[in-house]
Amino acid sequence: MNSKKVAFYTLGCKLNFSETSTIARSFTQEGFDRVDFEEVADIYVINTCSVTENADKQFKQIVRKAQKLNPTAFVAAVGCYAQLKPEELAAVDGVDLVLGATEKFKITDYLNDLSKNDRGEIHSCEISEADFYVGSYSIGDRTRAFLKVQDGCDYKCTYCTIPLARGISRSDALENVLKNAAEIAAQDIKEIVLTGVNIGDYGKGEFGNKKHEHTFLELVQALDQVTGIERLRISSIEPNLLKNETIQFVAQSKTFVPHFHIPLQSGSNDILKKMKRRYLRELYQDRVTAIREVMPHACIGVDVIVGFPGETDAHFLETYQFLSDLDISYLHVFTYSERDNTEAAAMSDVVDTAVRAKRSKMLRGLSVKKRRAFYESQLGTKRTVLWETENRSGYMHGFTENYVKVKKPWNPEFANVLEAVILTKIDDDGLVRVAPQVE
Secondary structure, eight states, X not given: OTTOEEEEEEOSOHHHHHHHHHHHHHHHHTTOEEEOTTSOOSEEEEEEOOSSHHHHHHHHHHHHHHHHHOTTOEEEEEEHHHHHOHHHHHXXXXXXXXXXXXXXXXXXXXXXXXXXXXXXXXXXXXXXXXXXXXXXXXXXXXXXXXXXXXXXXXXXXXXXXXXXXXXXXXXXXXXHXXXXXXXXXXXXXXXXXXXXXXXXXXXXXTTSSSOBSOOHHHHHXXXXXXXXXXXXXXXXXXXXXXOHHHHHHHHHOSSBOSXXXXXXXXXXXXXXXXXXXXXXXXXXXXXXXXXHHHOTTOEEEEEEEEOOTTXXXXXXXXXXXXXXXXXXXXXXXXXXOOOTTOTGGGOSSOOOHHHHHHHHHHXXXXXXXHHHHHHHHHTTOEEEEEEOSOOBTTEEEEEETTOOEEEEEOOGGGTXXXXXXXXXXXXXXXXXXXXXXXX
């Protein structure tokens, strides 16, 4: 087995990227050589996602790609889609192994002789058994690392399959999170992005039950003390779990950056209730105001779903107007797609797909305007950029602490370096040019 080559492909969220890295490290420990997915390998592992319809289609394309590279390679599917629809994945031509939510972290235990199967072999537990926690983080592919602190979700949003794919809300022990953060810091990685399914729920399930030992605020406070990490970024956090104390702490923190990504999903209270979200738009407005009061320069991103069952033109315009008036920086727009075994899939008043597409386009247009206005508001200000390590057609890219994407002519000396700059102008491609900050 020693010289066998393994390659990985990750679909979906930052959490999946962190878990792929952990799975990859388990292969390395077993003596496998990790290679790029574009290369010929003996094993291809695809970490799947089930959030959108496209992820399902993408999976088949990726399997075909692996087979083209090596028709005799062993192909394994893991992750959310593998948990939700193992039979469907096992039936895809070329798939040899399908592992569910708990089995994916023990993948090397399921590899026997690596010979191709006529049909994918399935090892998938009942999701109620996914009640233990596996910590993970991703490194080696970026200037930043994704650190998983929480998994699963106890919310019952009517459109979402994540509780079915990942199980109950459970958290990593605080000492383990801090240990992982220190390991990342030791590898000269400058930025950590905290990730999970519902990270504001951190603390629940540290003992495999509902008991809380720590809160999200305590997690943030403890991570702020880890030496060697220059930046910490909170990825996505539910508005009802983003407390004033956390906002106040981030505002004066040494390492946490002024960037929040807060799912809204709809600007209509009628639709929020149908979605079984745990807040109304007034609370969302209140969270944005609270951030702006202490961090006027903060970047605030928003998730929004269009075309949910029962969303009339009036509901959509309510969402559009709400977002237009809100002091936010960009949108992630999702077109609603029916998922099996969700409440919303059985709802009447289905919105026509052409209408969904039109609404999505309108909000994407609004997002472009919002991002532009935010970037313009930052011109002339002094910021710190973490430069990435890739040469993109003669330029290097990076993000400021408040998530403005910037560029400058390629200079390898600045790769993975934090540089103090002044934001000067917006280029034709929408990125911001910078000048060195002279003291």
